[in-house]
Amino acid sequence: MTESYSQLEKHFSRLHHLEHALTFLQWDQQVMMPPGGNQARSESLAELSALYHEYLTAPRIGDLLDQAQDEERQPDRIRSIIEMRREYQWAVCLPADLVKAKSLAGSTCEHGWRTQRRDNDWKGFLKNFKPVVALAREEAQARQANNPQRFPTPYDAMLDLYCSGDSSSLISDIFSRLKQKLPDLIELVMERQAGRIFPITGSFPVPSQQRLNTELAVRLGFDLKSGRIDESAHPFSTGDQGDHRITSRFRTDDFVDALKATAHETGHAAYESGLPKAWQNLPVGQARNMSIHESQSLLFEKQIFLSKPFLHYFAPVIQEHLEIVRHSDWEQVWLNSIRVEPSYIRVEADELCYPLHVVIRYEIESALINGTMEPDDLPEAWDERMKTYLSLSTAGNFRDGCLQDIHWTDGSFGYFPAYTLGALNSAQIFAAFRRDHSDWRELLGSGQIEIVRDWLEMAIWSKGRLLESQDLMRSATGEGTNPDYFLAYLRERYVDEAY
């Protein structure tokens, strides 16, 4: 190992130890901390973030990276240097003034949004949102200028933060096909489902649901010796090697939502737990990007948990914990969970409508960042697309329209496509698993999830960031992200009701 690489390894390990602290202090803030602790916590997090940034951008790091890149010959280390440089460049490429202005504008806009959304106050929001967009454009241009060969548009540079390796031209092609196919499919499925789905009603005590959800996570391979399951306002997953923390949330009038969330977060945690131990403190040992991360959570939620064989296998466990379900048909549970119906809110959307919600956001945010749309035009652009893709009007209804999501309020443009790329990758990766395991129905139907996990660990998890996103898809499935697998899966599940 070259001396320069060895020094980089030490430096990035120190960064990882600081990130560990940030990770668990943020988990605590969301899951455990009483409200009175917010001020002291915010101050400590700000201090640690500043320290992290200071370390990451230390001038000698640039020199060490150049030196290591010249000297290192070992292929994994060459990849490791590339991923280190990516983090370093993302941190140094923005002027400090811009970072500060962005953080301020973002805080103001997000803070205001919490009441403006409730009050349907588009004009109030717009005032705070304009500087956010202006600064995000500046940011995107600075990021693009940092690597113009890689990023044909400013928006591509923003995408790289979340969907590194998935370009806007790839995404546009994929989304065109979804726009073309999904509306008809939605109509077809709604016709087929009409009159066949009966809501499951009852009162499901939270402690029973907690035990049930723990049981689900464990049967999906979640290891309680290396993780925790808690409750939070919004389910999420976080952690570090050997300590994976997921949350779910519980409603007493519905138990399926929590189970879906638990399966979803178990998928995120599974990916993290299978990352290569040899590079656990280095960028190359981390999860590839959000398009792949979301593919793993959706694979656990949609391909495994909501499959007919697994749900049939798991139904008796539900019955053990929730009295009332004894009188319900597990096939009705399944049907309820695949119910399709266009609605306003992305986070409540079913699997067929969800991608169209993302397409709307993608088209708008890329235009905003590339400067071909202005913030004033947002509500109209939104309403027009909602009508075209989902046959719903949001005219004047900003609350359930363009004000519904938090992402843009602090300038996080480029994230949304990850949700749908994740859905597509998930179907494509599971199709590859099915090709390798013709007995996949029996495996799911008997709860042998370790076979799926072993395959995923081999194909995806253990690769860390050794491959770029689309190369990882090719290595795991034989081709880059291809929407046909997702469309075929939707037909199989929603039209044929085959699994």
Place this chain on the structure above:
Amino acid sequence: MTESYSQLEKHFSRLHHLEHALTFLQWDQQVMMPPGGNQARSESLAELSALYHEYLTAPRIGDLLDQAQDEERQPDRIRSIIEMRREYQWAVCLPADLVKAKSLAGSTCEHGWRTQRRDNDWKGFLKNFKPVVALAREEAQARQANNPQRFPTPYDAMLDLYCSGDSSSLISDIFSRLKQKLPDLIELVMERQAGRIFPITGSFPVPSQQRLNTELAVRLGFDLKSGRIDESAHPFSTGDQGDHRITSRFRTDDFVDALKATAHETGHAAYESGLPKAWQNLPVGQARNMSIHESQSLLFEKQIFLSKPFLHYFAPVIQEHLEIVRHSDWEQVWLNSIRVEPSYIRVEADELCYPLHVVIRYEIESALINGTMEPDDLPEAWDERMKTYLSLSTAGNFRDGCLQDIHWTDGSFGYFPAYTLGALNSAQIFAAFRRDHSDWRELLGSGQIEIVRDWLEMAIWSKGRLLESQDLMRSATGEGTNPDYFLAYLRERYVDEAY
């Protein structure tokens, strides 16, 4: 404010933010973390501790302290500088090699102790313990050399880490009086109690105990919006402004132990919550020392919770939560909780025997550190004192003798006296409260604990470290630590059974 002081304030605030991170990551490690997380957590904690040490010992801090000390005239800031310098000097006065050797020897000894205690293996322990003592002597001498006017013996320099301001000559005087009075008092109380105390038996479900203990903490003034109550192997208290975290532990065959622990930790948290907000990130705004901290926890546990009027007031709450107590007499609960009987183990000792356990440790550890006793002589010295003070022999029984505590294994000499100084201070402080509030029985008997809290906040909590330990006692009670208050309280409670 002088420029130098303003810079110190910024610097120590940054240190406080790092300490915040350490505090809550350690809390998480003890209360929430799954076992698999230990490696990543240890690495992160080591990184942050190293950073903390690096910041605290930055060479410019010494210069800034000198400059501020010359220039600053405002009395509170002069105190603040003294407390900053204390932390700075404690950190810089040890050579790096000694710190490292001490940490290594301590880890080895503590690790070995966990099995050696179980196996009653004194010889095995002695091998690891000798270097710990040798290094602790070196440490004590280095600390003493740093301020020879203040520390007449090396042991006094170690005491200063935990009982800052309480000298070994003061402690020796106090402990002489306790040795003289307690053995007879123990005998008298045991005679009086004989045949009058009947064990309370039953099975007390943990969830009911959790609710009961939360209710106790709240009635003692614990604010759930600014704190949490959890479970851990050993009850403890930690936190930062606005976020005070205490733990308790539950046994299904006994409910009094948990209530005592909850009251105790609530007292620690109360002190922390009442520290002066104006200096919350600075050394001068922290708790005085462990002799005062322990006085607050013991005041809540012994003077308030275990008082007859409060227990009588609280008995119906116990009855609400624990079915079985309905058939027991609350006076029997009280009698059980003040039962006196000499035994081997300090942490299980009653209030009369506990100080004698501490005296044994004090006499031995001061001799070890000052070089008038060698580690080889420890078991004999222990056995001899146990026989004299508590009429029990530990000959050959190392497990329940000199191997029972963790403190010495990693070189934490000088801590033990804080437990008993805390007990004495607690009785003395409560006596002062009683002088100011002649209706104290009615206050406790009607649960008006906010009156006690307000008085303590005024007399102790809000002072932070503005006064040295004995000056704080004088300011709050009219005199320095005086064992007569404790002895009078013991007679009042244990002989007269008056409260």
